Amino acid sequence: MTRVIEIPTHFDERSFDQFARSYGEPTGEKLLFDAHSTQFASPYGLVGLLVAGQALSEGDHDRPLLTVPTDRDVISYWTRLGFFQFAAEFFELHGKVPKKSSSRISDVLLEITPIREVNDVHEVVGAVQERAATILSHELGLESTATMGFAMALSEACQNIVEHSGTSGWVSAQTYNWRKRLGRKVVVIAVADAGVGFQKSLEATQLGRFGDRWGDKTALESALFHGVSRFRDPGRGQGLQGIRRYLSRWSGKLGVRSGTARLVIVPDWDDDTPLVDGLPPFPGSEISMIIPEQQAE
Amino acid sequence: MKRIDLSEVLKEASSTTYNNLVTRATGQAIRGHIENELADGNRDQVAVIDFGAVGCLDFSCADEIVAKLLLNHGEARYFLLLGVSPAQREAIEAVLERHHLAVAAQDRSGSMQVLGPIPEVARKAFGFLVKAGSADESEVIEHLDMNLDTARAALNELCDRHLVQFSSPRYQALTTI
Numbered sequence: 001m002t003r004v005i006e007i008p009t010h011f012d013e014r015s016f017d018q019f020a021r022s023y024g025e026p027t028g029e030k031l032l033f034d035a036h037s038t039q040f041a042s043p044y045g046l047v048g049l050l051v052a053g054q055a056l057s058e059g060d061h062d063r064p065l066l067t068v069p070t071d072r073d074v075i076s077y078w079t080r081l082g083f084f085q086f087a088a089e090f091f092e093l094h095g096k097v098p099k100k101s102s103s104r105i106s107d108v109l110l111e112i113t114p115i116r117e118v119n120d121v122h123e124v125v126g127a128v129q130e131r132a133a134t135i136l137s138h139e140l141g142l143e144s145t146a147t148m149g150f151a152m153a154l155s156e157a158c159q160n161i162v163e164h165s166g167t168s169g170w171v172s173a174q175t176y177n178w179r180k181r182l183g184r185k186v187v188v189i190a191v192a193d194a195g196v197g198f199q200k201s202l203e204a205t206q207l208g209r210f211g212d213r214w215g216d217k218t219a220l221e222s223a224l225f226h227g228v229s230r231f232r233d234p235g236r237g238q239g240l241q242g243i244r245r246y247l248s249r250w251s252g253k254l255g256v257r258s259g260t261a262r263l264v265i266v267p268d269w270d271d272d273t274p275l276v277d278g279l280p281p282f283p284g285s286e287i288s289m290i291i292p293e294q295q296a297e
Numbered sequence: 298m299k300r301i302d303l304s305e306v307l308k309e310a311s312s313t314t315y316n317n318l319v320t321r322a323t324g325q326a327i328r329g330h331i332e333n334e335l336a337d338g339n340r341d342q343v344a345v346i347d348f349g350a351v352g353c354l355d356f357s358c359a360d361e362i363v364a365k366l367l368l369n370h371g372e373a374r375y376f377l378l379l380g381v382s383p384a385q386r387e388a389i390e391a392v393l394e395r396h397h398l399a400v401a402a403q404d405r406s407g408s409m410q411v412l413g414p415i416p417e418v419a420r421k422a423f424g425f426l427v428k429a430g431s432a433d434e435s436e437v438i439e440h441l442d443m444n445l446d447t448a449r450a451a452l453n454e455l456c457d458r459h460l461v462q463f464s465s466p467r468y469q470a471l472t473t474i
Contacts, residue, residue, distance in 0.1 A: 118322045119313065125353060126315030148384030151353040155319040159357060163321070227395075235360040235392065242356045242391060 002065075005052075007035035011045030013190075013255055013288045019045070021280040023052055031056065031064035033091065038069045043172035043190035044288050046083050046112060050170050053090025054194040055283035058167060068095035081172060082111040109135060109173035109187060116168040121158045124171055125151045132187075135175055139185055141294040142250060149246045150187075150291070156239030157191040157287050164230065165195025165284060182269055184293040192286040198223055198258040201230050216259035217277040224256060224263055247289060255288040267292075298343050298473060299335065300379075303362075304350035306330045317353040324361025331366065340373055341462070343471050349380025349405065359388040360395075367398045375459050377471045378402035378412070386412060401460050401471045409470070411460055418443065419460075422451040423470070426461055431469040 005022045008015035033049065035041075041049075049066075056064055066087060069075050075098065078084060084097045110128050115121065132150050136142040142150075154171070161169035173189040195201075198219035206222055207214050222228035224244060229237030240256070244265055247254045253272070254265040261277045269292065304316055310326035318324065335344055346362075348354070366376060381389065381402045393399060393413030401423075403409045409427045411420055421441055426432055432440070438448045452468055455461040462469045 118320045121320050122311075122313040122315055122317065122323070125317050125319050125355075126313070129315075129317070129352065145382075145384045145387075148353050148382070149387070151317065151319075152355045152384070152388060155317075155353065155355040156357065159320055159355075235364055235396065238356040238360060238391060238395060242388070245391070 002030040002032050005031055005033045005064075007033060007038045007041075007049065008045075009037055010040045011035075011038055011049075012040070012042035013044045013286075016044065016048055016257070016282075016286070017279050019048065020282040023280070023282065025281060026056060026059075026061055028061060030062055033064055033066040036067045036070050036095070038074060039071060040074070041078065042188055043081070043112070043174050044188070044192075044286065046078065046081060047170040047172055047190045047192040048282075048286055050083070050086055050090065050112070051192045051194045051284050051286070052282075053087065054167070057090045058194060063090070063092050066091035066093050068093060068097055070095070080111075081108060081174075082113075086112060086114065086170070109175055110171065110189075112170055112172040114168055115158045115161045115171055115191075115193075118159075118162055121155055121162065124158055125155045128154060128173065135187065136291070139175065139293065140187060140291065141296075142291070146250055146291075149249075153243045153246045153289060154189065154191075156243055157189075157289070160239060160285070160287075161191070161193040161195070164201045165193040166201075167193060167195045167284075169193025169195065169284070178292075182292060184295070186293065187291045189289040189291075190287070191289075192284060194284040197283070197285055198256075202228060205230055205232065215277070216261035217263075217275065220256055220258055220261055220263040221275075224254075224265075243289065247291065250291050250294065252292065253288070253290040256285065257282065257287075258285040298345055299338050300345040300347060300473070301331055301334055302347045302350065303327065304347075307351065316351050318348075318351050318358040318362065319353055319355045321357035321361055324358035324365075327358075328362050328365055331362070332370070335370070335374065341375070343375045343377050343462075343473075345377045345379050345473050347379045348382070348385050351385075354385040354388045356388050356391060359385075360392040363389050363400065364392040364396045364398060367393075367400060368396060371398065371400075371459055375462060375471055376400055377473065379473060380405050381412075389413075399458050399460060403473065415458070415460075416451065416454060418447055418451040419454040422448065423455055423460060426455075426468055426470040429470075430472075431467045433466045433468070437468070 133147045171191045227237035399413035
């Protein structure tokens with residue numbers, strides 16, 4: 001018996017819970033990830049899909065199937081983002097997949113990049129800096145200090161994978177012109193891993209403090225608002241708080257999903273729910289960062 | 298003065314080809330190199346840590362390099378950060394705030410300040426000493442219009458945190474010379 005997991009037609013952080021619900025909690029059945037009718041996927045959606053495949057692979061499940069989108073433009077974009085190159089590791093791909101594109105598209109700030117070790121973080125920060133400087137200052141109107149802050153935020157988010165997830169993860173960034181949704185350009189960054197998640201990572205130091213209240217929601221709050229880390233070193237736990245400060249300063253949006261909870265730092269241009277618990281469970285942690293074009297005072 | 302160029306240390310301590318101070322592991326390796334370089338030196342000598350030729354500095358690296366150097370050696374040594382960019386300053390100030398530490402720093406325009414939380418009167422006294430080069434207690438009282446107790450508390454704070462040097466009866470700003 002094969003269970004079908006629907007990939008949303010418009011697959012981003014807003015439709016991610018729909019995907020997570022469909023993903024459910026696999027118990028060994030054959031899985032088919034169906035993306036044939038997908039028309040759009042953000043970096044968040046694509047790294048989330050890789051996380052699903054990675055989690056199944058690391059959990060010794062059968063290799064799942066993935067039917068690729070039928071829309072040529074969508075396939076072409078996923079290819080240019082480097083998705084199929086990594087997806088082939090976890091999924092049996094069904095459908096016509098072009099070879100990796102050699103062309104680089106100008107609005108891709110960072111192709112999907114695996115984060116496995118500390119050197120990968122250096123590579124990501126180094127690679128993104130030059131492109132980020134141009135895009136952030138020229139297209140989004142951010143000051144030059146924001147470019148460095150962007151690299152710092154990216155570094156901290158990727159380091160969390162290496163230091164806390166217990167496995168590897170993925171990062172990707174892309175610019176969009178959100179004409180309808182916001183009337184401005186944005187940079188969207190997604191960082192995700194298939195690891196233990198915030199609750200498990202912080203459990204050893206925090207469970208005793210919270211008792212019955214300990215869960216995904218309290219773990220996210222502890223990390224984002226109180227700088228709590230699994231390490232007892234008081235210098236630890238500053239990364240996510242730094243990301244939060246950086247995004248707040250530039251009217252950005254930060255969303256962190258782990259397990260069954262999602263915590264969002266909501267800017268005034270968005271109407272997302274700040275804290276949601278009881279979501280469909282999903283492996284690891286997924287971080288979304290959105291920086292909008294700055295408006296003149 | 299002992300000057301340590303972080304871009305050179307980064308080349309030695311890490312295999313990365315980039316010029317960014319990112320990741321905690323990199324910060325630990327760099328701090329190790331700095332500690333080795335300082336091990337044989339005179340403790341009264343100012344250790345100048347030069348950030349001028351490096352790019353991004355993240356919180357983890359700032360914590361390992363700046364905060365842990367001060368935590369481990371700040372009571373015995375004088376540190377002056379040189380060539381700090383506005384973005385690097387943000388990361389450094391965040392980690393100093395977290396540990397309640399302070400350090401003297403010169404930005405890329407040559408302006409010298411204390412980074413990290415210190416009382417406002419101590420910050421004022423530091424600014425005056427930077428401008429004057431050195432001063433005794435009475436000059437600080439006169440120029441900053443402070444009473445004796447306030448001036449003394451401010452100067453003691455700066456001395457205790459190794460933000461200025463004291464050679465009786467004068468207090469002296471840290472310099473890169």
